[in-house]
Amino acid sequence: MTARLLSTVALGVALALPAGAFNLDPRFTDADGDLIADIPTDESEWVDPAVLVFAYTPVEDPAVYEDVWAEFLDHMSDVTGKPIQFFPVQSNAAQLEAMRAGRLHVAAVNTGGNPIAVACAGFRPFAMMAAEDGSFGYEMEIITYPGSGIETLEDLDGRQLAFTSETSNSGFKAPQALLESEFGLLVDENYTPAFSGGHDNSILGVANQDYDAAAIANSVLTRMEARGVVSRDDLVTIYKSDTFPTSGYGTVYNLHPELQEKIQDAFFSFEWEGTGLEREFGAQNESQFIPITFQENWAVIRQIDAAMGVTYTCN
Template sequence: MTSQTFRRTLLAGTIAGAIAAASLAAHADLSSRYVDTDGDMIADIPADASQWADPDTLVFAYTPVEDPAVYADVWSDFLDHLAEATGKRVQFFPVQSNAAQQEALRAGRLHVAGFNTGGVPVAVNCGGFRPFTIMAAEDGSFGYEMEIITWPGSGIEQMEDLAGRQLAFTSPTSNSGFRAPSALLRSEYGMEADEDFETAFSGSHDNSILGVINKDYEAAAIANSVGHRMLARGVIEEGDYEIIYTSETFPTTAYGTAHNLHPELQEAIQQAFFSYDWEGTALEAEFANSGEAQFIPVTYEEHWSVIRTIAEANGVTYDCD
């Protein structure tokens, strides 16, 4: 068994232990602004047609990254395809933080979006987000791993060495950037944030990676798919950081719509994702770096079960009202 395989197997058991006391039964935590009559744990499309939104311009946002302008170019061909499929103008919204993206959804300023793994439950419960797809490889496999990284020579060689040191998280809603490593450190190593180690919040996985490389942070919890893409773009180089922990595989960014868009518009948006031809596009060039090549259907109820359970183990609640 390789060391990477061992670490992944260990975290699978660790997370299982951390969430043993959490309820595994599916239940909705939706804001009172939404209803879920079909029991799929996401907001229903309003029954009253007068509440349907049919904007002339669709606003799309990808999860926050270090340089949103780079991703405006990456997504440009897809957004042209989305415009053609829906008959709408489409605008790329370069969000600067997870909080800003969540607020734009709640305020009705965001219509189509990709939310990071840990942010999906917040968007579903507080913003009426209706996720329906994620990126996957050609063979249908999908996901990423949480890694805890440090800079070479930091003196941090294993998880126990984090005691008394600094660990950077991304944001409180992030799965790999906060919730999964918090559950791991608490259950397996008996370490509590800001008691046994210092914390910082970088705002994004890109910032955490660059912060470690530049020695602004001694260690960081990241999504390795982001590191793979930064490496492929030449933003970072092999050996810039060392990995001391690798997790089991988690679902990646979910794409979906605001709940109150016209039903026919929501259907057209879904079809745009599933009919998109990746070949030769900037989207293919960027996301091939993390092994992704297509959009596949997912459901929040099934594919986010482990993420909801990790959130429960961390005492997360959704007080959206």
């Protein structure tokens, strides 16, 4: 089975062909046409948990990020009046499963995972990290190591390329679509895929020469370099994409609407200076949360899915 047709492990969600318009699971409604699940009109369906559970997108070791988010979670607790539990999810699949099961209320979902979270888990993204001037985003890079013999994308023919996971935009969808559409390089025919499970694993795998090359989000590489985990001297970039949106922050659709508003207020009122978020994400010039919409900011990601023939069927 080729990587293109690998079933997505999260929630029994399958990649199906051919692609059509973006649709939500039938259990959700979208009366206003903004492509995200409406908050239920029946108040009996609203959820008002005693403890709010938050998860950061599992792009790196989640243990690193519990301290990074500590001040923000204290702030969100003050704004909402509820204790906050940090949920260290190990995979995109675990994050989506927890969201669908009602065990996860607030989350950062990786760029490529936003469509499946919106369609199948009722995720309502409303914010994204940005620089002081409002600019945002990251690029997909394909990296190798010095002396690998890979200098161009064409040199990947006959070599191994590490992806992260099937739901990742920069770690799978965008590079596979690029290599096939622009360079005629087919997975399993022209190059051998490997799945590392995360951008940090792919980066370290290339630096240690365990993989010939890897497709990664350069925002993760920037943070790892700032922490001294990896050196740019051990890596060579052979391709850099246009800019993509970063992880989307949002809530599940059926949280009490007043609670959803308080959570949004917590994001947009948080002062970054001197906090773990500033120390970690300042390395990539991010210093605030800005409002976004899935309909507008994720249009390019939905286009990539359509180009790959991907639709989401939620079981």
